[in-house]
Amino acid sequence: MRDHRELGSLLRRLNGKGYGAYREIGGGWRFPGFLLFVDHVQGDPFATPSRLRVRVPMEVAGIPRDFYRNRSRKIALEDFLVRELARWIPRLTKGNRGSGHSGRFSVVAFGQCILHRTAVCVTEEHVEAILSVGLPAAGRRILGHEAAEMFLTELPALVRQALTFGSLDKAAVREHVACGEDAEALREQLGEKGLVAFVAEGAVLPRESGVSDRPLREGVVPFVPPPSLTVTLERPNRGPIRGMGIPEGVTLIVGGGYHGKSTLLSALAQGVYNHIPGDGREYVVTRREAVVIRAEDGRFVCGVDISPFIDNLPNGIDTSNFSTQNASGSTSQAANIMEALEAGARVLLVDEDTSATNFMIRDERMQELVAKEKEPITPFLDKVVPLYRDYGVSSVLVMGGSGDYFEVADTVIMMDAYRPVDVTARAKEIVRKYPLKRRPEGGERFGPIPRRVPDLSSIRARTPKGKLKIRATKMAIQLGNSVIDLSRIHQIAEVPQARAIGYILAYLSENARRFAGKPLAEILDRVEHTLEEEGLWPFLPARYGDLAAPRRFEIAAALNRLRTLRLT
Numbered sequence: 001m002r003d004h005r006e007l008g009s010l011l012r013r014l015n016g017k018g019y020g021a022y023r024e025i026g027g028g029w030r031f032p033g034f035l036l037f038v039d040h041v042q043g044d045p046f047a048t049p050s051r052l053r054v055r056v057p058m059e060v061a062g063i064p065r066d067f068y069r070n071r072s073r074k075i076a077l078e079d080f081l082v083r084e085l086a087r088w089i090p091r092l093t094k095g096n097r098g099s100g101h102s103g104r105f106s107v108v109a110f111g112q113c114i115l116h117r118t119a120v121c122v123t124e125e126h127v128e129a130i131l132s133v134g135l136p137a138a139g140r141r142i143l144g145h146e147a148a149e150m151f152l153t154e155l156p157a158l159v160r161q162a163l164t165f166g167s168l169d170k171a172a173v174r175e176h177v178a179c180g181e182d183a184e185a186l187r188e189q190l191g192e193k194g195l196v197a198f199v200a201e202g203a204v205l206p207r208e209s210g211v212s213d214r215p216l217r218e219g220v221v222p223f224v225p226p227p228s229l230t231v232t233l234e235r236p237n238r239g240p241i242r243g244m245g246i247p248e249g250v251t252l253i254v255g256g257g258y259h260g261k262s263t264l265l266s267a268l269a270q271g272v273y274n275h276i277p278g279d280g281r282e283y284v285v286t287r288r289e290a291v292v293i294r295a296e297d298g299r300f301v302c303g304v305d306i307s308p309f310i311d312n313l314p315n316g317i318d319t320s321n322f323s324t325q326n327a328s329g330s331t332s333q334a335a336n337i338m339e340a341l342e343a344g345a346r347v348l349l350v351d352e353d354t355s356a357t358n359f360m361i362r363d364e365r366m367q368e369l370v371a372k373e374k375e376p377i378t379p380f381l382d383k384v385v386p387l388y389r390d391y392g393v394s395s396v397l398v399m400g401g402s403g404d405y406f407e408v409a410d411t412v413i414m415m416d417a418y419r420p421v422d423v424t425a426r427a428k429e430i431v432r433k434y435p436l437k438r439r440p441e442g443g444e445r446f447g448p449i450p451r452r453v454p455d456l457s458s459i460r461a462r463t464p465k466g467k468l469k470i471r472a473t474k475m476a477i478q479l480g481n482s483v484i485d486l487s488r489i490h491q492i493a494e495v496p497q498a499r500a501i502g503y504i505l506a507y508l509s510e511n512a513r514r515f516a517g518k519p520l521a522e523i524l525d526r527v528e529h530t531l532e533e534e535g536l537w538p539f540l541p542a543r544y545g546d547l548a549a550p551r552r553f554e555i556a557a558a559l560n561r562l563r564t565l566r567l568t
């Protein structure tokens with residue numbers, strides 16, 4: 001392997017040449033204290049920046065094994081190091097120097113969650129990090145001296161500062177790792193305690209704004225658990241913690257408008273992920289298999305059995321194998337539930353703000369006016385109990401607008417000026433006092449859960465010219481020539497997860513034969529297993545640093561919205 005001095009003289013020699021000559025720096029270089037791999041060299045200063053990988057041997061990085069001794073610690077440590085790189089890049093590198101991306105180092109963007117990222121990987125042998133760099137140029141002429149400074153001065157300083165234990169803020173790294181491990185441990189305890197979620201005392205649930213996931217700073221009412229729902233869970237690092245446990249079964253969140261109902265539900269939705277210290281939701285945890293359900297009119301649906309909720313459509317369409325290019329509010333919400341169950345959901349999170357009214361309720365008077373034979377929809381109200389009884393799937397519903405749900409609820413929590421109150425007994429008393437004449441319409445059983453066999457070759461990740469094309473934003477994934485609408489998928493925490501979903505779908509399409517004849521749930525099991533054992537690498541064509549592991553539910557959600565999807 002060539003060494004860093006050779007890289008320096010090569011770069012100076014390239015000064016003034018055409019940009020394409022940068023190709024010569026591709027490959028491995030030995031630096032004092034680390035190895036550098038130039039994995040991809042951009043073709044021009046405006047193209048996607050070049051990709052670097054630095055590998056610091058553990059003897060040099062010196063991170064005690066304790067910080068990565070189990071999976072949750074390792075993921076949190078890696079997440080911390082990504083944030084360190086991002087923090088130090090603007091301080092230790094000059095940045096912009098020339099045309100296009102010239103002179104800029106960067107690392108993947110991130111938010112409030114501790115996620116399993118590809119940007120940093122810690123093993124017993126080394127710490128490896130993936131960075132992007134814009135190789136500097138004036139116009140299309142190589143700025144060789146600038147490049148030499150970037151590689152020989154800035155990069156080593158960055159590696160020393162952000163990737164070696166000696167320079168890290170020990171308290172901060174310890175806190176980050178403990179926080180990730182504690183949240184994971186809390187989530188593990190939910191099942192054995194018969195809970196679907198836990199919200200710690202003192203948690204800060206509201207966010208800064210509708211477009212920022214950071215905590216609200218002013219006028220926050222910290223979370224106070226109601227005494228009757230208070231439980232104490234154990235944290236391996238920080239000891240016992242009190243909070244509100246939401247039991248399995250059917251839970252209603254009621255209360256006046258603007259009293260914090262949706263904020264609580266959103267926090268529960270994000271509680272499937274771990275959060276960084278200072279987020280306010282560090283110890284708000286929800287069962288891993290909790291899925292947000294909403295109406296999503298206009299969405300594509302491919303061969304889903306929605307008959308538990310919808311049958312007898314006026315056009316005679318078979319709802320046990322329902323497809324549409326343009327679902328209505330209620331049919332989309334039904335499809336969202338059935339698909340979530342197919343993918344293995346154990347908890348449904350539903351907010352009235354984003355639900356179809358006629359899917360949620362059908363009251364006494366409407367039953368009188370519109371006969372059951374004339375109404376294809378069986379409201380969720382009549383299915384929520386059979387769903388729990390038959391399949392053990394719990395529901396948490398924000399429902400400020402209809403008391404009909406008191407009948408079916410096991411727990412009723414009222415948000416009162418951002419403070420939860422257990423009003424279960426009062427709600428049950430009201431049920432006795434004002435009995436409904438409403439007739440249940442859902443039958444005794446919930447009905448079958450879909451078990452579709454997708455034809456993975458109907459995923460087209462390549463353009464007609466055969467080029468793999470994967471782009472992602474918060475709103476959509478572009479896969480080949482198809483666009484998958486993600487704008488109403490609430491539990492994708494970050495764009496890097498969306499990007500990873502794109503690569504996983506591409507992988508499934510390229511390996512369609514291996515999965516042929518397998519039901520979707522089984523395909524998801526396999527993908528999830530690989531993610532846990534080997535991370536994202538097996539799904540990627542190269543060492544990309546801008547990805548984070550998604551959940552199985554969002555992989556399924558993206559596949560289900562891919563308009564080219566076919567079943568076998």
Ligand code: ADP
Nearest residue numbers: 206207219220221257258259260261262263418
């Ligand atoms: P609801 O769904 O009951 O109508 P929201 O959850 O949308 O109410 O909350 C209304 C507003 O109150 C939002 O702007 C939210 O950020 C804010 N909010 C929610 N919880 C708190 C809290 N604990 N402290 C301060 N503000 C809060």
Ligand code: MG
Nearest residue numbers: 261262263353
């Ligand atoms: Mg609301």
